[in-house]
Amino acid sequence: MMTRKWIERIEGEASIGFEFEENKVSFASIAFPHFRGMEAILQSKPAMDALVIAPRVCGICGHSHLFAAVRAIESVYANSGFPLEISPKAQILRELTLSLELIQNHFKWLYMVIYPELSHLLQRPIADSCRLKGAYAASLATKVLAIFAGQWPHSSYMIPGGVTCDPTYVDTVRAMGILDELMRWFEKEVTGISMEEYLSISSAKDLSHVSGDMRDIDKMLRTAKMHKQGFSYDRYMVLGNHGFSNPSKYMHRRMAKVNPQLVMLEDPYTVDEKTYAKNALYQNNAFETGPLARAVTNGVPFIKHLHRYFRDSTYTRIMARSYETALLLDHCKTLLQSLRLDEPSFIEPSKKITSLSEEGVGIVEAPRGPLIHKVTLNKGIVDHYTLITPTQWNLSCGSPQTQGPAQKAMIGADSIETATFTFRSFDVCSVCTTH
Amino acid sequence: MKPRLKVLWLQGVTCNGNTHSFLNYPHLLYVLETFEFLYHSLLPSTYTLEEISTCVHECDILIFEGAYDPRMERVGTSLETLVGHYGSHAKYVIAAGSCASFGGMFKHSDPEHITGLGFDEKEPKGPFASSPKLINLSGCPMHPEWMGYTLRMIADNKPIAVDELHRPKELYSYLAHHGCTRNEYFEWKVDSDHFGTKEGCLFYKQGCRGPMTHASCNKILWNDVSSKTRVGTPCFGCTEPDFPRINMFETKTNMSIPQDVPVGISKRSYLTMAGIAKSFHIPRLEKRLIDDDA
Numbered sequence: 001m002m003t004r005k006w007i008e009r010i011e012g013e014a015s016i017g018f019e020f021e022e023n024k025v026s027f028a029s030i031a032f033p034h035f036r037g038m039e040a041i042l043q044s045k046p047a048m049d050a051l052v053i054a055p056r057v058c059g060i061c062g063h064s065h066l067f068a069a070v071r072a073i074e075s076v077y078a079n080s081g082f083p084l085e086i087s088p089k090a091q092i093l094r095e096l097t098l099s100l101e102l103i104q105n106h107f108k109w110l111y112m113v114i115y116p117e118l119s120h121l122l123q124r125p126i127a128d129s130c131r132l133k134g135a136y137a138a139s140l141a142t143k144v145l146a147i148f149a150g151q152w153p154h155s156s157y158m159i160p161g162g163v164t165c166d167p168t169y170v171d172t173v174r175a176m177g178i179l180d181e182l183m184r185w186f187e188k189e190v191t192g193i194s195m196e197e198y199l200s201i202s203s204a205k206d207l208s209h210v211s212g213d214m215r216d217i218d219k220m221l222r223t224a225k226m227h228k229q230g231f232s233y234d235r236y237m238v239l240g241n242h243g244f245s246n247p248s249k250y251m252h253r254r255m256a257k258v259n260p261q262l263v264m265l266e267d268p269y270t271v272d273e274k275t276y277a278k279n280a281l282y283q284n285n286a287f288e289t290g291p292l293a294r295a296v297t298n299g300v301p302f303i304k305h306l307h308r309y310f311r312d313s314t315y316t317r318i319m320a321r322s323y324e325t326a327l328l329l330d331h332c333k334t335l336l337q338s339l340r341l342d343e344p345s346f347i348e349p350s351k352k353i354t355s356l357s358e359e360g361v362g363i364v365e366a367p368r369g370p371l372i373h374k375v376t377l378n379k380g381i382v383d384h385y386t387l388i389t390p391t392q393w394n395l396s397c398g399s400p401q402t403q404g405p406a407q408k409a410m411i412g413a414d415s416i417e418t419a420t421f422t423f424r425s426f427d428v429c430s431v432c433t434t435h
Numbered sequence: 436m437k438p439r440l441k442v443l444w445l446q447g448v449t450c451n452g453n454t455h456s457f458l459n460y461p462h463l464l465y466v467l468e469t470f471e472f473l474y475h476s477l478l479p480s481t482y483t484l485e486e487i488s489t490c491v492h493e494c495d496i497l498i499f500e501g502a503y504d505p506r507m508e509r510v511g512t513s514l515e516t517l518v519g520h521y522g523s524h525a526k527y528v529i530a531a532g533s534c535a536s537f538g539g540m541f542k543h544s545d546p547e548h549i550t551g552l553g554f555d556e557k558e559p560k561g562p563f564a565s566s567p568k569l570i571n572l573s574g575c576p577m578h579p580e581w582m583g584y585t586l587r588m589i590a591d592n593k594p595i596a597v598d599e600l601h602r603p604k605e606l607y608s609y610l611a612h613h614g615c616t617r618n619e620y621f622e623w624k625v626d627s628d629h630f631g632t633k634e635g636c637l638f639y640k641q642g643c644r645g646p647m648t649h650a651s652c653n654k655i656l657w658n659d660v661s662s663k664t665r666v667g668t669p670c671f672g673c674t675e676p677d678f679p680r681i682n683m684f685e686t687k688t689n690m691s692i693p694q695d696v697p698v699g700i701s702k703r704s705y706l707t708m709a710g711i712a713k714s715f716h717i718p719r720l721e722k723r724l725i726d727d728d729a
Contacts, residue, residue, distance in 0.1 A: 006484070008484045038544075049681065058452075108458070145658070155665050164666055
């Protein structure tokens with residue numbers, strides 16, 4: 001007997017079919033019913049137009065799609081024998097605005113999804129203004145982003161060879177001011193302790209110093225026993241190369257190198273529901289992606305500690321994403337300080353894109369994990385475009401024998417509500433999953 | 436307290452970009468105090484989407500985001516039914532973004548079946564074709580202030596005059612070109628040699644649609660701080676019915692003359708002016724804006 005449940009208040013909707021044995025979830029199949037055909041829209045378009053189209057894959061992580069698209073086109077140049085030079089300034093700006101997109105995403109997820117859903121689960125309603133906190137913090141992050149990228153959502157300021165903007169120190173000073181304001185807000189509302197202190201915590205015990213919303217969330221998560229459930233494969237995958245990530249896989253408690261060419265797509269397992277999401281696997285294995293994966297492979301002390309005690313529980317997963325927000329805020333500050341504006345923003349490619357017929361791959365770490373864009377150009381026109389999004393890893397739908405990470409994490413939950421809360425701990429985005 | 440106006444925010448074929456754009460709005464508290472959201476995917480709402488899909492409720496304002504495909508289902512109910520029910524009772528129907536206004540990006544996923552709520556590109560078509568209720572807030576995405584303006588005007592019972600494409604005139608009579616920091620380069624026909632500089636106009640080579648695009652992006656800045664053209668990205672004309680065009684980073688020219696000229700200006704007038712302006716050699720505009728060597 002399968003009970004179907006619509007999951008709302010994620011990016012789009014999902015439908016999950018639950019099977020129960022002895023009052024516990026014994027199997028859950030995930031379906032995403034909406035489809036737009038982004039890959040087909042990109043086909044036959046001039047390569048540069050991909051920089052306008054790709055961000056429209058997703059309203060919350062479109063900047064990551066822009067970055068992946070520009071890296072894919074730059075890889076076409078490299079594979080054609082004309083590697084492009086990207087100035088350190090352009091590289092820093094790209095990484096800065098990507099990090100800011102991750103930050104806005106994490107704030108919205110924490111305050112507009114996790115905090116209210118957790119309160120709902122424990123029947124402890126919180127004020128509507130809680131959701132607005134997420135929107136406010138996110139809007140400060142996107143304001144800093146827009147100083148360099150022009151706007152958020154849907155900027156197209158990254159182009160093969162660099163970025164279109166040519167900021168002055170007036171812009172960076174302004175950016176620093178807003179970033180400072182966001183960090184002060186974070187200290188006051190989220191943690192109640194200084195950024196420095198929060199970034200130096202290394203164990204669950206240190207959390208007793210925390211007094212802001214994080215303390216409340218931490219307590220509620222434990223009350224809901226989220227540290228004792230939501231376990232998945234304890235296998236992690238990071239593919240995007242940035243200052244805040246370390247491309248590698250973690251399996252059987254060991255780290256190892258990864259080869260993105262071994263990423264494969266598989267049709268989903270469906271019972272009685274149409275779904276458009278293909279499963280992403282690595283050598284036939286399911287891997288969890290996103291902030292927890294990045295923290296484990298990057299050796300973030302606090303998250304490594306939680307992971308040692310609570311493995312990949314829903315609690316660890318949520319703490320990892322929340323904590324990454326602080327790490328990224330700090331990273332943004334470092335990036336802003338290291339910007340040298342006398343370097344060029346853009347170095348003109350020596351070859352016209354219309355002369356290129358090659359394949360290229362662009363990989364970045366998006367809010368939910370590795371985002372892969374693969375493009376084949378024929379004289380500068382898109383012959384073929386493939387998107388593999390992070391949610392295709394986490395939210396993949398396999399059979400009882402080949403379950404995806406979120407499916408496996410829901411097994412054993414004592415109710416549909418608890419199971420769907422664990423589902424949300426993966427930061428669900430249906431828009432990206434099906435594209 | 437007077438009863439709050441009931442708003443329903445529905446999504447069609449979309450990337451959710453207008454939802455996220457609106458979350459940047461600095462006065463969300465006012466919005467929540469003045470309007471009751473029957474449903475919004477992230478803001479506090481009275482009902483779940485599943486409850487909304489039963490079509491037993493009514494709203495005063497229907498906000499629709501995304502392209503319109505009548506056959507598409509949201510939690511089991513077709514958009515035709517949802518939009519038909521809620522739209523017929525609503526006093527205002529607001530199309531949030533270019534997909535909902537004209538079909539936009541996602542019209543391209545199925546051009547035969549997908550349109551905007553009242554337009555198929557610039558041709559009237561769809562469930563609200565020629566309806567006086569329809570307000571189009573085109574843009575990919577729409578600017579949060581444009582939605583904030585529209586909602587507050589409705590709450591305050593003030594009339595919103597619209598253009599022939601149902602866009603509020605006070606927002607869309609401006610061109611994206613107005614307020615662009617590169618205007619002087621446009622006047623004197625100094626083009627931008629390549630991307631990544633603050634100097635030069637992007638109209639001649641880089642495909643900028645600013646002078647042909649109805650939008651107040653350089654008047655009401657994005658995220659309160661900037662705009663595409665201010666960071667050296669050409670305007671792609673995302674508020675117009677023909678968005679997305681082809682070759683958006685390139686200006687289409689005939690014998691090195693731009694094919695499209697600013698709105699409402701005859702090609703002859705434009706070419707005469709451009710010819711004269713170009714004949715002058717203005718060293719200040721050919722140098723870097725901030726001369727480090729001086």
